[in-house]
Amino acid sequence: MPFIPHTDEDIAAMLDTIGVDSIDALFDEIPAELRAQGLDGIPAGLSEMEVTQLLQARARSDGEPTCFIGAGAYDHHIPAAVWQITTRGEFYSAYTPYQAEASQGTLQVLYEFQSMMTALTGLDVSNASLYDGASALAEAVLMAVRSNRKVKHPRVLMPRTVHPFYRRTVASIVQHQGIELVEVDYDKRSGRTQIAHCEAVADQPFAALVVPQPNVFGVLEDVDALTDWAQARDALVIGVVNPVALALLSPPGDWGQAGADIACGEGQPLGMPLASGGPYLGFLCCKQAFIRQLPGRIAGKTEDLDGKVGYTLTLQAREQHIRRSKATSNICTNQGLLVTAATIHMAILGAEGLERVAAACHANTARLAQQLCEVPGVEPIFDAPAFHERALRLPAPTETVLAGLAEQDILGGFDLGHEYPELGSALLVCATEKRTDAEIAAYREALTSALVVAKAA
């Protein structure tokens, strides 16, 4: 019996102790007519070897394409130590640290993670993770609306330069909270959200402005101006940031005169494999003033009976298991294991290491964009400074070109046309520090030939 240790003797002795004749008798309180007869559609069990062969074949079946997609998930190098330590059984198979004394490993990791995230974002406090960047933004929006004591109108300005999947996720999650999400347009030349676009929709008070940095196009927003503008109108500012980019870019806590109030984002670049989209790691930081509105777990420092330092989950009165229907969020299980990986990743790289990763991505993407734009008909869409993604306009339908590239085992980028039809055939490309000169050159060649085919079609 896979994973079940009971011997026949064990079973007999246990049934005897209970005082029943069979295991089946233990289910005698279940109405007989409800008892499931079969499990059609579930195949017979396989041995580990057979499952291994099946999964190896599946994992292999889609080849090893070269990835130039970013759009919220980035193909970074992950130091070998990160997951070798993270998957140690004591981290991997522990529960949420409810018994603090038996969970100091996990709790200290959470505290260290929170410390690192506040260092990166320049804010005072951090929670211990949310599901992913998009759901973290939804929680940030809910939190901002709860926290803003001056503006009671549940309106939030949401630039279109925020990743469209993030905007959709927010819309899904907050849809029954009476929150109005107001789109803010962007400048078609620079790719930036300008104050004028904000002004255009700010005819009524709003509780918060979301500011992505870099934005979905890779373009750098004028975060200082946007922050000052929103805060002058008593709104809170929510930064949506890439933690690797923060190694080089001004942290939300430094934006404008007073700093952003809340920062959230996707922790995947901090040591998480692409893995088809998850598990990743949402993070959420804020100013001290808002800590009681912060959703999710928070680890805090304390002392034991002897005065020795230890760590424990704190401010649990915010949470659903205590506050129930009045909790700051329904979140319970979060992304603890990914927090462990991110913490080890940041410890190994340090600030300077992250800077080098960020700089390499930036330089690689610049080189990629330059080389692709040497292909006739390909041109950059925006003229503002960008971080490690670039939006390019293609002389043929993006979908066709991407299919042509995929046939050459190159994942050419993210098709912006679906979400931003006004940009025409638009492709968002990214070259992380892992993309080599040879791969970039190969992309350029493949694009040339894919365009020939696409135009002929």
Added chain:
Amino acid sequence: MPFIPHTDEDIAAMLDTIGVDSIDALFDEIPAELRAQGLDGIPAGLSEMEVTQLLQARARSDGEPTCFIGAGAYDHHIPAAVWQITTRGEFYSAYTPYQAEASQGTLQVLYEFQSMMTALTGLDVSNASLYDGASALAEAVLMAVRSNRKVKHPRVLMPRTVHPFYRRTVASIVQHQGIELVEVDYDKRSGRTQIAHCEAVADQPFAALVVPQPNVFGVLEDVDALTDWAQARDALVIGVVNPVALALLSPPGDWGQAGADIACGEGQPLGMPLASGGPYLGFLCCKQAFIRQLPGRIAGKTEDLDGKVGYTLTLQAREQHIRRSKATSNICTNQGLLVTAATIHMAILGAEGLERVAAACHANTARLAQQLCEVPGVEPIFDAPAFHERALRLPAPTETVLAGLAEQDILGGFDLGHEYPELGSALLVCATEKRTDAEIAAYREALTSALVVAKAA
């Protein structure tokens, strides 16, 4: 500086404490003319990412051929837990357990391993590993010559059915000990070593007879008769056994009237990946009477000051670091990490699991041999019962056929022709439990086409 934690402040403070101006000054006792100027031929250091890309490319470069080679190394399924636990830092990065109190993990593993090996071989005691099966046989030969008090002639009968690489290794290692290794021929029809072949070379006393089970051809020797024959002549019997086969086959301790005296072999089938030939795991077991002649580490049970059970290296007086030139062997570092893997592997599979593995290999190889022998001109060479390898005769040069199969990404087996020219075009094939029906059918097809090409050439 990769892996070196020193900051500039550290270096300055340390040099100051030592009282020198530079690190270079610490080498001032080395004659200046000896100081190396450069390290030509050593490239500049790479980042972990670059090394990763290089090694990934190298690991990929040779494809994923289907392996039908056995010949001493077997492609078994290894449960996922085995190496996930074995590579835990506490096992992976510990030293030989000289400080027993700080090494109970490793020491108890060694004791458990020794216990498992005695259970498998049916002998009284086991050491804690040697380098591999072949060098273990060399140590067994040396040990037998030292141990045999009745026969002082340093002659050892070595059947030709012992793996030729093992025989060569033994010859290399014992070449300066004045030991005469006497070849014993085998029966060309059955593939077995018969008593008559032994008799033919037993005109002088001999200290030991080596008995492989199964032998290099996969054929099962008549171990009981050989054991009784040799022991009747005051020789010791050294069994060379496959530990997975021992799940089904009579253990050396049960051979003949009195049991073999020594058993050794290759532990690779107990959870070690093929890995180009190593690191593997030599094991060596013997009757209690010979324990003081056993080379290598031995863990023993003892008690601490409080009477609590603990484990420690014992009988160290046999070893080089105590006995120096009078040691039983020069071995020091052995294969500790592989012992850990093998111990976990055996714990997870248990005797019944090993039986199933062995039976599956046996059945798969039987099916493979049957199907290949349906190809015209292919035939079995021997008619005696065999375990999970079969020697086949091919109607074309083995080397050419194997090359043709390799082009179809099938590693068709081990070419016996080099070592056993009397067998003609002979191929040793093996299908472990991992080989599927589809792979076996594909081999048959590939062989058919490879033979067409080979015959045409």
Added chain:
Amino acid sequence: MLIQEHSRPGRRATAQAPLTTADHSTLPQALRRKQRAALPEVSEMQAVRHYTRLSQQNFSIDTHFYPLGSCTMKYNPRACNSLASLPGFLARHPAAPESHSQGIMACLHELQDMLKSVTGMHAVSLAPAAGAQGELAGVMMIRAYHDARGDHDRREMLVPDAAHGTNPASAIMAGFKVREVPTGRNGDVDIDALRAVVGPQTAGIMLTNPSTVGVFDRNIQAIAKTVHEAGGLLYYDGANLNAILGKVRPGDMGFDVIHMNLHKTFSTPHGGGGPGAGPVGVSKRLEPYLPIPLVEKDDDEGYHWLDEDDRPESIGRLTAFGGNMGILLRAYIYARLLGAEGMRRVSEFATLNANYLQARLRAAGFQLAYPERRASHEFIITLKKEAKDFGVNTMDVAKRLLDYGYHAPTTYFPLLVPECLLIEPTETEPKEALDGFVEAMIKIRAEAEQEPETVRQAPHSLPVRRLDDVRAARQLDVAWKPAEGLAESNI
């Protein structure tokens, strides 16, 4: 010691990032960071040593019996981890084209089908990232259903008083009002009380069965009838699915929507607090509202994604990229290892272990909360007698268990049972572990009588002694800060 306290300026694991800093001069100076973030500066060895030693301070399934009620701390097969971590799976970008995604999509599609089969539901979405998100998706679908019918007044969600806190919290997030339904003395929902509160305002009821008090609600059919007749829908909280896997199907009990905690029932790791995965299953009438993305199989063209465009009535997207794929893969692998027979055995042996442990603790004199009931996969004992007699409360006993090498059961939940321990041994523990736990409980009770301070001050043998939770909340310290000017440097 924190990793930050091992830090020294200028130290780093230099091989793990690019060896030089590439040109980034095109980044505008005004948008750049002025000071380096105060991240630790340590060597790779220091990081490895620090986190290896930290890990050793955790209790975990791989090291300890962990009978945490309602949390299903069963063994996580190691193959699930290694196979979900095959390079081909880890390297796949979430926006990779379907042409390069058929391998994982096949796994996801088969998982959808297996979850349908084992729950008796009509359709399944794997999108929710954890149980609570599955709950939210579930109640949002109930709301979407009523709204689509123009039934806009159904704004009340019924929740038993024994329910997990996530239930009311999720209902609130979906815009419902929450009304509590009491539990009867025998552990089943008080059906009369239920009848009294259902009505045209009732959107639905959130139930788990077996419930959090550890018994199977025998009136489930009557409950379903009551709620359905009132026009409400039934939501099944899958937290306790391990108790009935392959034995009873929520769909057959009359539930309209269910979420599953794959990290419980399908043995994906808890990871010190996640990640989880909370797929939702629905009856036919709720199918249009399932969260996206879904995987569909087309006999000719293989697998493809269904997203917003394909499912216009969907409650939408819950994470950027469709869920915790690596966890779904682990659950898929686990399901394939178990097969149909293995799934049935899960509930059988989880129930056997719980009833055995219950019988032994009862025989040892501990008071069961529902002594006349079968245990499901878990059960409750109440220590109110011990608290009264010895002045040693449930938390003290829980902490003392740690000294004996057992993780404590869930304490003080469900709230309706005083001084309670909710005990869930799971099917993967051998009889010896259960026997050892009983011995420890007996010893602790003797200590409570003879040397109560030993219990009240427990634990004694862990890396820290009893921690001060009040201090943690009052003197909030949730992030290490560098000493002024020390750790920060200009870039």
Added chain:
Amino acid sequence: MLIQEHSRPGRRATAQAPLTTADHSTLPQALRRKQRAALPEVSEMQAVRHYTRLSQQNFSIDTHFYPLGSCTMKYNPRACNSLASLPGFLARHPAAPESHSQGIMACLHELQDMLKSVTGMHAVSLAPAAGAQGELAGVMMIRAYHDARGDHDRREMLVPDAAHGTNPASAIMAGFKVREVPTGRNGDVDIDALRAVVGPQTAGIMLTNPSTVGVFDRNIQAIAKTVHEAGGLLYYDGANLNAILGKVRPGDMGFDVIHMNLHKTFSTPHGGGGPGAGPVGVSKRLEPYLPIPLVEKDDDEGYHWLDEDDRPESIGRLTAFGGNMGILLRAYIYARLLGAEGMRRVSEFATLNANYLQARLRAAGFQLAYPERRASHEFIITLKKEAKDFGVNTMDVAKRLLDYGYHAPTTYFPLLVPECLLIEPTETEPKEALDGFVEAMIKIRAEAEQEPETVRQAPHSLPVRRLDDVRAARQLDVAWKPAEGLAESNI
């Protein structure tokens, strides 16, 4: 508790083997096993839990400072493990054709070249499976050389009294007689004594430089000249190569043959006692005798193996399949991460750490064995004064260090220094670790004076207290045996 003691008949991790037993009826009954081997019968979880907890009872580099002299316990980069474990490497059969082996052969060939460069030798074989096997190969090549010249009377191998035990043991295995050469008071070989013993019977001398007393032998050129002029060859024991990597090359010192311990200098794991790898390097005149296999590069056809047929004068094959390939791969990866600069830094910082620790311990009043000498990468203190004054010996101090969280240095080796600790911090330890070790030593000396029993009975905080080695040898118990008839069953 042993894994065997967790065993119960009929228990097993059933998914990890084929689910059924295939037909094996063609195996003759007479040759079959009659009773099952008494291997443990446990579930996967029990095995994982047992070995996870066992592992936690080890000190290791990943958890502790481990200054074990002569053993070079430096950090093992994790990338070396994960990259050597790439599926393509693990799956390759040792008898795979060269057409399917070019990837690993490229690594091996480059490693051969890098080892040649860093040692200054003419050619390298990677075949020996560990240091001792490298030693054996080395002295066998010396013998082969003399024999090939008809110089059959050279049967004496010189070995300094400070040498590792493997040196004389290996020389004996190669059929030599061993003659000891004394170490002078300053730690260098007593050159006059050497001159007195060399002669026409001298096959060679086995040396390590820096020597095991932790100093660089300043007379190495004179030694080389003396031995060479007598017709002998010089063998270099690579155990201490970490001290001079990139700084001095054995080839330049006049050595004819060298073995390297890759698990020391090239940071492959010690694994609780191996596996190691012991490549040998030789000068041109010894090249024909190198153990096989070797990797050769052919510009047209890629890499190919050289075996017995290609190298008829080779001392032969030392393992069935040519060595510990996975370890060689790890060393290759490490070398690529370091590069030339990184290799030089290894010896520089190993030496800096040793000299710093020596200076601090000296300042703290500990007695150096060779106070007038520079430390190499290791050094010796002698506790004979403490032993005399306080009745606390070196072993007591070593055990007490464990309580303070430091693995003990090497004790009572080399044999010529009484009550000695041979201390090798390695380059990967930060200054704080060295400082902490000094503090612990100072505290232990104070304890030795004030409460000597505390030291004599140490350790106190480990899983076991001081173990009885005498009992282990006298009441030999080296294998668990099942109770009569209990664990064995018929097949």
